Amino acid sequence: MVSPGELWRRIWYLLNRSRFERELRDEMDAHRELAGDGGPRFGNALRLREEAADEWGWAWCDRLRQDVHFACRLLVRAPLFTLTAVAILSVGVGINLAAFEVLDAVALSWLPVSAPERLVKVEHSHPKGHGTSFSYPEFAFYREKAHVFSSTFALVYGSVTLGDDESRRVDGEFVTANYFVDLGARPLAGRLLDPADDRPDAPPVAVLAERVWRARLGGDPAVAGRTLRVNGHPFSIVGVVPETFVGFRDHTSVWMPVTQHRVAFEGSRLLDDWDDHGPVRFYARLHEGLSLPAAEAALAALPGALRTAQPSIVMEGEWLDLHQAGRYLPLDGANLAALALVGALVMLVLVAACMNLGVLVLSRALGRDREFSIRLSVGATRGRLVRQLATEYLVLGAIGAAAGCFVSVIATRVLVVATDMPAGIAPHFNSRTAFAAAGLAVLASLLFGFTPALQTTRPAFSRHLRLRSVLVGIQVAAACVLLIVSGLLVRGVTRVVRVPLGFEYRQSVSIDPDLATHGLKAAQAQAFWQAMDARVAQMPGIAGSALTTLPPFGYRVSIDREGTLFYRVSPSYFETLRIPLRRGRLFSADERRVMVVSETLARRRWPGQDAVGQTYYDATVIGVVGDARTVRIGDGSTTECYQPIEPGDLPMAVMVARTTASPGEAARALVALARGVDGSLSPSPLLLSEALERRIEDPRQVAMIAAALGACALALAVVGLSGMVAFTVSQRLREIGVRVALGARPSHVVLAIGRQFAWPVAGGAIAGSALAALVGTVMSRELFGIGQLDPIAHGGALLLFAVVAAAAAAPSVRRALRVDPVTTLRHE
Amino acid sequence: MPENGVPPGTLVMLVLRVLHSGPLHGYAIAQRIHTLSSDHLRVEEGSLYPALQRILVKGWAKAEWGTSETNRRVRFYRLTPAGKKQLESEVGDYERMNAAIRTILRTA
Numbered sequence: 001m002v003s004p005g006e007l008w009r010r011i012w013y014l015l016n017r018s019r020f021e022r023e024l025r026d027e028m029d030a031h032r033e034l035a036g037d038g039g040p041r042f043g044n045a046l047r048l049r050e051e052a053a054d055e056w057g058w059a060w061c062d063r064l065r066q067d068v069h070f071a072c073r074l075l076v077r078a079p080l081f082t083l084t085a086v087a088i089l090s091v092g093v094g095i096n097l098a099a100f101e102v103l104d105a106v107a108l109s110w111l112p113v114s115a116p117e118r119l120v121k122v123e124h125s126h127p128k129g130h131g132t133s134f135s136y137p138e139f140a141f142y143r144e145k146a147h148v149f150s151s152t153f154a155l156v157y158g159s160v161t162l163g164d165d166e167s168r169r170v171d172g173e174f175v176t177a178n179y180f181v182d183l184g185a186r187p188l189a190g191r192l193l194d195p196a197d198d199r200p201d202a203p204p205v206a207v208l209a210e211r212v213w214r215a216r217l218g219g220d221p222a223v224a225g226r227t228l229r230v231n232g233h234p235f236s237i238v239g240v241v242p243e244t245f246v247g248f249r250d251h252t253s254v255w256m257p258v259t260q261h262r263v264a265f266e267g268s269r270l271l272d273d274w275d276d277h278g279p280v281r282f283y284a285r286l287h288e289g290l291s292l293p294a295a296e297a298a299l300a301a302l303p304g305a306l307r308t309a310q311p312s313i314v315m316e317g318e319w320l321d322l323h324q325a326g327r328y329l330p331l332d333g334a335n336l337a338a339l340a341l342v343g344a345l346v347m348l349v350l351v352a353a354c355m356n357l358g359v360l361v362l363s364r365a366l367g368r369d370r371e372f373s374i375r376l377s378v379g380a381t382r383g384r385l386v387r388q389l390a391t392e393y394l395v396l397g398a399i400g401a402a403a404g405c406f407v408s409v410i411a412t413r414v415l416v417v418a419t420d421m422p423a424g425i426a427p428h429f430n431s432r433t434a435f436a437a438a439g440l441a442v443l444a445s446l447l448f449g450f451t452p453a454l455q456t457t458r459p460a461f462s463r464h465l466r467l468r469s470v471l472v473g474i475q476v477a478a479a480c481v482l483l484i485v486s487g488l489l490v491r492g493v494t495r496v497v498r499v500p501l502g503f504e505y506r507q508s509v510s511i512d513p514d515l516a517t518h519g520l521k522a523a524q525a526q527a528f529w530q531a532m533d534a535r536v537a538q539m540p541g542i543a544g545s546a547l548t549t550l551p552p553f554g555y556r557v558s559i560d561r562e563g564t565l566f567y568r569v570s571p572s573y574f575e576t577l578r579i580p581l582r583r584g585r586l587f588s589a590d591e592r593r594v595m596v597v598s599e600t601l602a603r604r605r606w607p608g609q610d611a612v613g614q615t616y617y618d619a620t621v622i623g624v625v626g627d628a629r630t631v632r633i634g635d636g637s638t639t640e641c642y643q644p645i646e647p648g649d650l651p652m653a654v655m656v657a658r659t660t661a662s663p664g665e666a667a668r669a670l671v672a673l674a675r676g677v678d679g680s681l682s683p684s685p686l687l688l689s690e691a692l693e694r695r696i697e698d699p700r701q702v703a704m705i706a707a708a709l710g711a712c713a714l715a716l717a718v719v720g721l722s723g724m725v726a727f728t729v730s731q732r733l734r735e736i737g738v739r740v741a742l743g744a745r746p747s748h749v750v751l752a753i754g755r756q757f758a759w760p761v762a763g764g765a766i767a768g769s770a771l772a773a774l775v776g777t778v779m780s781r782e783l784f785g786i787g788q789l790d791p792i793a794h795g796g797a798l799l800l801f802a803v804v805a806a807a808a809a810a811p812s813v814r815r816a817l818r819v820d821p822v823t824t825l826r827h828e
Numbered sequence: 829m830p831e832n833g834v835p836p837g838t839l840v841m842l843v844l845r846v847l848h849s850g851p852l853h854g855y856a857i858a859q860r861i862h863t864l865s866s867d868h869l870r871v872e873e874g875s876l877y878p879a880l881q882r883i884l885v886k887g888w889a890k891a892e893w894g895t896s897e898t899n900r901r902v903r904f905y906r907l908t909p910a911g912k913k914q915l916e917s918e919v920g921d922y923e924r925m926n927a928a929i930r931t932i933l934r935t936a
Contacts, residue, residue, distance in 0.1 A: 003887075005887050006885060006886055006887060009884070009885050009887060010885060013885065023893075023903065024877070024881075026901070026903075027853075027854055027877075027902065027903045028854075028873070028877060030853075030854075030855070030896075030900050030901065030902045030903075031854050031855045031858075031873060031877075033900060034855040034896070034898070034900065034902075035855060035858075035873075048873060048874050048877065049877075051874065051877075051878050052877035052878045052880070052881045053881065054878065055878045055879075055881035055882040055885060056881060056885055057885065
């Protein structure tokens, strides 16, 4: 145990080291003088002095300095090796660091708002289910009754048109007017919403996102007071929200007070419609020092109190659950699994890089055998040598990590641009990432230095080759996993594009008048759609139209545990989207308790039997149609069943239409038509081919990132392999010369070389393939369009690897084949 | 009896003990141990100075420069209260150990 006083004295000695050393020297000189006449002999004065000074406890510090100095000298003396090593490490560390920076930005850092740690999202649960949204009156009830919140926010999403551009819709957000003030946002121009904007008699105002302000208004600094039409209704702009503001939703273009919802959506009864759990996302800020469980307990009685007044809205036994909302990405189960998977894949790049460098360092260690035997024989301990090597590798690791920091800066910059990440949460360097960089440096040093250190302190050439094979094998395995996984992802995306979805989307458009948002009930909705039907039938260039509850390429789903999607459609749906009838018949509009199922559902549910006439979910199956994946497009495991649309579904219904002319024109015509029927509406048109493009954008980005990782690992493995083959050939040149002299054919030579590294490569490829199959199984559950075992992705990746590896080995093999036996033998 | 080195582990105790009677410089400490042991114990300088540095770092003695009886500038070591306490505890330990060894030698 070192007492504080002692520690302080030691540090004092370290700081005034030269003075204390001088004093020690004077003192020991005096001793020698006094003992002068035949007294005890001083040995080496310097050595004795150093031994005495070691008692100050800083000997390790000196040794470390020596080691670092020595390591630096070695690195400077071999610039080519150092450059290669740093380049390899910078890729491995840089990519991992970039991944960590992104993780840090989205999941570890608090949102850049005031007191983010107290923000929660309020949801509700009951014994049978869970809901994430509320109706506005419900929200208002809880806001008034809950005393655990210092403030509450309601957010309602609305897709709106801005200005005269009716073809393009942007994301609007209706918020309680305390939203910006409470989150601490500052306006870029004008002012943001303030509590006065919530008053029922307040004029309609809006604040714009910086992006929209620049694009549409040219960044006009005097924007406040200008009028902007939202869904065709005039709102006066009061200010601009800077791009760095991060709220509870990305890519919002315009914010308006929630009280103005009925202005933007004429007829909206948002504020007083109790309808079952409406569109309000409920966020709140807890009082200081209150924990989530304590707050949940304090809220426990409220749903029951509301249930006595509104028994149809609140379920028996309902409670409010709170979720931490101060971070961009909550680290819950599903996210954590996905992050762990991504982390593991990214880590493989580091493994590949370190194994690669390990081979390089191992070769160098072989050249230093002499140095180490000499040092061992003159009395250095094995521990001292290992410490020396560890220092060398750590120095190399540190330089590599520093270079990796630069790589990570570039990589995150590219990622931010490519994925359109909000400016406010963009990754940046902070103390956590610096810590991660140091950790990665140590980890990398351990990974690439372990085997060489093992080899150096117990030299044996045969083991050297074995270790080398293991390193190469691991590299190959890592590269194969990454290649196969990126292959799986790329194939997932292309499959969506290539494989017919089973319905006609290129010539189809959909139009969503959002009747429910405008407060229309079943009877009014029915009148609207009847009028629409009549007019669409008159329109030239429309080959058919139909209504559905699940819009194609939309995000609304109704799905059961077995992956069956429930559609409510009008009878013309199948003809409009060209979904073929395989057996039985289709339903008419007023039939009830009948159902049409997709082929795959019929085959899975009633294998070897006729599906027609079976009963499913209380309905009789009357027909079988072709598979048509309109919602979960990449997910082959889902099936469809269709029932006639009922009046109660009509406020939520969307119209699909197939055109024989240009879909863009048809969409515009349909919007005009809908507005002709009801001028208060602002319907959103959608060209299905464009919607499909947008749907596959995310998986395409994921696939691209995975492909980039795969390319890195492939490049590293190829460098490692070509190095190994070159080394093997140069070691065996003489032997090859002898073989050729004794009449070996070129094929024998190639075989002799090939046999040596066939095992590590084959072993690595098999291990990598197996690991990738495992990863694929996990991914197929989480990610869309991924087959569990995809022979083409596996085969393609392995073939690609084989071709590139063969190309990498070719120059060395050619050198072996050109060996002239006479020259090599004379060389002896 | 020939001259011996100090038994291992007792040097710090001996140094603290001779300092107990008053401040001394390094050479004088070695001399004092030598004479007090009737020339039996000789302190090697190679072990004396590390021991002294250790005593300083531990705070058991303080060092200050002064002049020796031969007018040479030397460093005197003065026992601190912590050093006195350490001396007592080391002497105690040593006597218990000695008694135990003696018992074994007598009875075994």
